[in-house]
Structure formats: structure tokens, C-alpha cells
Amino acid sequence: xEAVHPSxxxxxxxxxxxxxxxxxxxxxxxxxxxxxxxxxRSTYLLPSIPCALKYRPSKPYRHPILDVRLxxxxxxxxxRVLVKCRREGVPVPAVYALDEAAGWLxxxxxxxxxxxxxxxxxxxxxxxxxxADGVDAGELLDLMTRVGSAVGRMHAIGVVHxxxxxxxxxxxPRSTEGxxxxxxxxxxLDGDIVLIDFGLASQSQADEDRAVDLYVLERAFGxxxxxxxxxxxxVLKAYEKSFKGAGVVLKKLEEVRMRGRKRSxxx
Amino acid sequence: xxxxxxxxxxxKLGVGVISHPPHGKPAQVLxxxxxxxxxxxxxxxxxxxxAKHHRTWVIKLVKQAMKQAGVTIKDIxxxxxxxxxxxxxxxxxxxxxxxxLSLLWQKDLVGVNHCVGHIEMGREITGAQNPVVLYVSGxxxxxxxxxxxxxxxxxxALDIAVGNCLDRFxxxxxxxxxxxxxxxxxxxxxxxxxxxxxxxxxxxxDCSFSGILASIDLLAAELKANPGxxxxxxxxxxxxxxxxxxxxxxxxxxxxxxxxxAMAHVGSNQVLIVGGVGCNERLQDMMGIMAKDRGGSVYATxxxxxxxxxxxxxxxxLEAYKAGFRTPLEESTCTQRFRTDEVFVKWRD
Numbered sequence: 306x307e308a309v310h311p312s313x314x315x316x317x318x319x320x321x322x323x324x325x326x327x328x329x330x331x332x333x334x335x336x337x338x339x340x341x342x343x344x345x346r347s348t349y350l351l352p353s354i355p356c357a358l359k360y361r362p363s364k365p366y367r368h369p370i371l372d373v374r375l376x377x378x379x380x381x382x383x384x385r386v387l388v389k390c391r392r393e394g395v396p397v398p399a400v401y402a403l404d405e406a407a408g409w410l411x412x413x414x415x416x417x418x419x420x421x422x423x424x425x426x427x428x429x430x431x432x433x434x435x436x437a438d439g440v441d442a443g444e445l446l447d448l449m450t451r452v453g454s455a456v457g458r459m460h461a462i463g464v465v466h467x468x469x470x471x472x473x474x475x476x477x478p479r480s481t482e483g484x485x486x487x488x489x490x491x492x493x494l495d496g497d498i499v500l501i502d503f504g505l506a507s508q509s510q511a512d513e514d515r516a517v518d519l520y521v522l523e524r525a526f527g528x529x530x531x532x533x534x535x536x537x538x539x540v541l542k543a544y545e546k547s548f549k550g551a552g553v554v555l556k557k558l559e560e561v562r563m564r565g566r567k568r569s570x571x572x
Numbered sequence: 573x574x575x576x577x578x579x580x581x582x583x584k585l586g587v588g589v590i591s592h593p594p595h596g597k598p599a600q601v602l603x604x605x606x607x608x609x610x611x612x613x614x615x616x617x618x619x620x621x622x623a624k625h626h627r628t629w630v631i632k633l634v635k636q637a638m639k640q641a642g643v644t645i646k647d648i649x650x651x652x653x654x655x656x657x658x659x660x661x662x663x664x665x666x667x668x669x670x671x672x673l674s675l676l677w678q679k680d681l682v683g684v685n686h687c688v689g690h691i692e693m694g695r696e697i698t699g700a701q702n703p704v705v706l707y708v709s710g711x712x713x714x715x716x717x718x719x720x721x722x723x724x725x726x727x728x729a730l731d732i733a734v735g736n737c738l739d740r741f742x743x744x745x746x747x748x749x750x751x752x753x754x755x756x757x758x759x760x761x762x763x764x765x766x767x768x769x770x771x772x773x774x775x776x777x778d779c780s781f782s783g784i785l786a787s788i789d790l791l792a793a794e795l796k797a798n799p800g801x802x803x804x805x806x807x808x809x810x811x812x813x814x815x816x817x818x819x820x821x822x823x824x825x826x827x828x829x830x831x832x833x834a835m836a837h838v839g840s841n842q843v844l845i846v847g848g849v850g851c852n853e854r855l856q857d858m859m860g861i862m863a864k865d866r867g868g869s870v871y872a873t874x875x876x877x878x879x880x881x882x883x884x885x886x887x888x889x890l891e892a893y894k895a896g897f898r899t900p901l902e903e904s905t906c907t908q909r910f911r912t913d914e915v916f917v918k919w920r921d
Contacts, residue, residue, distance in 0.1 A: 340835070341833070364829075364862070364865075366859070366861040366862045371821060468833070469776065472837060505774065521777070525726070527724075528719070528724040529837070561730075
């Protein structure tokens with residue numbers, strides 16, 4: 306996702322409900338424009354509690370009936386899924402407030418950066434070729450392991466994400482305990498994985514849905530970070546260990562991949 | 573440099589002659605002709621009959637294309653043909669014709685990926701620099717972006733292609749396949765008003781159409797068995813036009829959504845629509861509204877270049893030829909499965 310320039314942005318013309326207006330909250334600041342939603346930074350209850358405000362404006366290209374149906378459904382299902390994940394200990398932002406008819410959802414603000422950015426920076430800092438050869442792969446493999454087990458934990462509780470990409474995985478810096486002042490600089494790929502953007506998530510235990518989730522991630526990975534594609538196996542390895550039914554899902558994944566291969570049959 | 577292109581991966585046989593003037597000036601279309609195998613309403617095109625159609629017409633079309641272009645054999649630099657993906661038998665018929673021309677005229681062969689042909693022609697015609705490409709046709713549904721010498725597939729249909737969904741629904745309704753089933757659905761949809769509830773199946777940047785087809789087929793069967801149904805909200809009479817309208821509104825909303833998601837993902841605000849379904853004006857409108865909302869623009873071509881044609885094969889083939897690519901006679905096969913991302917795009921930075 307590409308950040309817009311909050312400083313140079315024209316004065317916000319959207320009408321927000323009073324809860325978002327100063328002094329009850331910091332004026333919403335546009336952070337990014339995703340495909341479906343606009344993400345703002347604001348505060349919740351106290352000026353010291355930052356929050357993310359996800360606003361789904363109506364999509365003028367869609368038929369109005371379809372648009373209302375999709376917006377409502379997505380806000381509600383996102384909130385339900387987030388609450389469920391939170392309750393079961395899957396790392397996701399907490400839900401603070403929502404209004405599905407007005408199209409907004411207010412959630413916890415997660416510090417850090419998305420994996421896509423950190424990974425690309427990391428890849429840039431490495432010399433060509435090293436990644437595939439495994440010379441420098443330890444740190445990256447460690448990241449893959451954390452991604453794999455986070456996705457596994459989510460699947461284990463019966464949630465599928467629906468849009469797993471490296472833009473929807475955050476690397477949240479571990480709280481620096483400050484044991485010693487001159488500790489080595491934190492590594493670029495360090496941090497806890499937090500899953501974000503559950504806009505297309507649903508509750509499902511089906512192996513098919515889980516496998517498609519992995520397939521989407523695998524493909525997004527391959528197309529966004531071609532140089533690190535060979536290490537994607539690390540994600541699947543960690544995933545396999547993360548819950549009981551994971552082996553079956555990986556079998557199913559092979560089927561989904563095959564189906565993908567056959568898809569280019571006709572022209 | 574001048575190339576002739578032969579395309580026949582589905583029910584259209586196309587032959588085109590293109591010229592690439594020196595110093596990077598825009599390509600010139602010297603001729604671009606097509607002959608379509610049209611089946612009766614309610615029927616699709618079978619590989620065997622389609623191949624026969626192509627065999628019957630290919631010589632005539634090549635002669636006509638050469639004549640129209642005003643070129644002779646010695647002006648031609650290479651012969652380009654569709655290597656795949658597509659239906660086996662029709663592909664083979666055209667590959668045989670291309671091989672024959674190559675031997676007869678003593679010219680190099682260039683095997684071209686059909687999808688890359690669509691993309692390159694779309695870029696050339698519209699001038700879009702580095703767009704996110706939505707490739708939608710009877711056999712393919714892909715959201716593509718270029719990165720590091722390949723056209724990478726970000727999203728695609730997980731089961732049947734969007735065009736296949738439309739074509740098959742046209743068969744259910746037994747409406748005409750002339751000039752194309754999708755075109756006739758589009759005309760009917762213009763008269764529709766009532767939006768019926770259909771599944772909406774988007775998974776990230778991928779989508780699925782088979783469930784929608786099953787639902788709309790069911791609705792059509794219900795309507796046939798029990799005409800005179802009314803919309804519960806407005807009380808309007810539900811017609812087949814409403815079915816077409818609902819189908820279009822739903823599947824195109826899905827396509828625009830996955831395209832927008834890919835644009836957000838790669839940080840681009842240009843969209844290029846290619847493939848036969850790309851001719852649909854409602855899809856182009858919806859895409860235009862979305863792109864405008866993102867401060868970008870949409871590029872689309874008309875039926876000459878969007879629907880399968882020979883000129884795009886000639887164009888993409890000539891790009892590859894100039895970059896040094898050749899297909900030796902003994903390797904001039906064709907393949908039903910040939911993914912867009914398998915092609916090494918040497919001619920772009």
C-alpha cells in the first residue's frame with residue numbers, strides 16, 4: 306500500500322460522526338488508501354490511546370444495493386472475526402467501536418511496519434543471489450517461521466483471512482526492555498507478527514478455504530518478492546507444526562495449486 | 573521490420589501484419605482480419621469443429637491479409653503464431669499453417685504466448701506505460717502486473733473464467749452467439765433494472781465464478797417454470813433482462829474490486845483492460861469510475877484489438893524477434909497450458 310501525503314492533503318471533507326471530532330478525539334489523519342477502505346489514525350477515549358479508523362466509503366462503481374450489502378457485511382464480519390481472534394489469543398488488533406451502517410470500524414493502533422516493506426528493504430540490503438543460496442537466509446527463514454505459525458494459529462481457531470499478503474502482516478517491534486543501553490541495533494526482520502485487515506475474512510473450518518488462504522499468500526509472496534520466493538517453504542513448514550489439521554490443509558494446497566495450473570487452458 | 577501473426581487459440585481465426593518502424597516510432601497496423609466460428613444458440617464451439625473452421629480459412633485469410641497490407645513475401649521478417657494457451661486442436665491447425673509458411677517462405681518462426689500478445693498490443697495501442705492489466709476473456713481471467721522481466725499474475729479466477737460464465741449463461745438462455753454471446757448478454761442487460769441476489773465470491777485478488785453461474789442458472793430455470801415473478805421491493809416484473817443485468821453487475825463488481833486491490837498492492841493508478849470481455853462497456857465504465865476515484869485512468873481497446881486477433885501475435889512476436897528470440901522448426905509446438913508468467917520478457921526493462 307502506498308501512503309498518501311498526510312501533510313499536503315487537502316482539508317478532510319468527509320463527514321465523520323462526532324466521536325472523531327476534536328476534542329473527543331484527535332482529528333483523523335489519513336494513513337493509507339487500501340483497495341476498499343481508507344485507514345486513518347485517530348485516538349480513542351483519551352488523547353493518549355491511538356487508534357486506527359477504518360472507513361469504507363461507498364464504491365460508486367457498484368450497484369447501490371450491492372454496495373450497501375457488501376459494506377455492512379464486511380464491517381460486521383471483520384469485527385466478529387477480530388473479536389474471536391483476540392479472545393483466542395491470535396495476534397490481531399483489538400476492536401474499539403464500529404458503525405456498520407456508516408461504514409466505519411475503530412481498532413487498536415499497531416506500531417511497526419508491514420512485512421512487505423521490511424522484507425523489501427532487507428532484500429535490497431542483501432546482494433543478489435545470496436537469498437536463494439541460503440547463505441544469508443537464517444534471518445529470513447526465522448521470519449517465515451513466525452508468519453507460518455501466526456497463520457496456523459488463526460486457522461486453528463476456525464478463521465480464514467481471505468486476503469493474506471505481505472501487506473497484511475505487520476511486524477510489531479518487541480517491547481524493548483532496556484536491559485542494557487548499548488544493545489545491538491534491532492535486526493530488520495525482528496518483531497512480532499500481527500495479522501491485520503480482516504476485511505475479507507470469514508469463519509470456516511474447511512480445508513479448502515484454509516488451503517486457498519495459503520495459496521493466496523504464496524502467490525502474493527511470489528509476485529511481490531520474487532527473490533525470496535524459494536524460502537516460502539519455511540512458512541509452510543511452520544504452519545504444518547502449528548495445529549493438528551495442518552497436514553491435511555497442505556495436501557489440499559497441492560490440489561489448489563494444480564487447479565491453478567490448469568486454469569490457463571483456454572485463450 | 574514487418575511480421576505476420578496467426579492466431580487461432582479459440583473460435584476466432586485471426587491474421588495480421590504489423591510494421592515496427594525504426595527509432596521506436598509507434599507500430600503500424602498494416603492489416604488485421606478475423607474470421608469467427610459462430611455456433612447456433614444454445615451450443616458452444618467444440619475443438620474438432622473449430623479446428624476444421626481454422627483449416628478451411630487460414631490460407632484465404634493469410635492471402636487477404638498480405639494483400640490488404642500491400643506487402644510481399646520478401647518484406648516479411650518473421651512469422652508469429654500462438655503457441656498457447658488455448659484449445660489443442662485449433663492451436664495445432666494454426667501452428668501447422670505457420671510452419672508451412674515458414675518453410676515455404678524461408679522465414680523464422682516465433683511462438684507467442686497468447687496472453688502476452690494481448691498485453692503488449694493493449695500497451696501499444698493505448699500508450700499505457702506500466703499499468704495493472706485485467707485480462708478477461710472466455711478462457712482467462714487474470715490480474716497482471718509487470719515486475720522484473722515477467723508479467724506476474726496477482727489474481728485470477730479460481731475455477732472458470734468470467735467469459736466462460738457469461739458464455740454458458742447465454743447458452744442457458746439460448747440467446748445468439750453472433751457476434752459473441754457476451755455481447756448479446758450486454759445488450760439484454762441494458763434493459764434490466766432489478767438487482768437479484770447472487771453470491772459474491774472474492775478471495776483476496778482471486779475470484780470464483782462457478783457458484784454464480786450455478787445460482788443464475790437456477791434463477792433462470794425458476795423464471796422459466798414460473799414466469800410473472802415480481803421483485804418484492806419494487807413490485808416490478810422480473811425478466812431475463814434482469815438476470816443478465818444482475819449477472820453483469822455482480823461479476824464486473826468483483827473484477828473491478830480485485831483490480832483495485834492489485835493497484836493498491838503494487839501502487840499503480842493505471843489500468844489496462846484486454847481480452848474479449850474487455851469490450852464490455854459496462855465493465856469499462858465501472859473500471860473508469862474506480863480508476864478516477866484513485867486519481868488514475870483506465871485504458872481499453874475496441875473489438876479490433878480486444879477480441880482475439882492476429883495483429884497482437886504479430887506485435888508481441890516481433891518484439892521478441894527483435895530481442896533475438898526464435899522458435900526453431902523442431903520446437904514449433906503448441907501447448908494448451910502456457911502461463912503468462914512463464915514468458916521471459918526480454919524486450920522490456
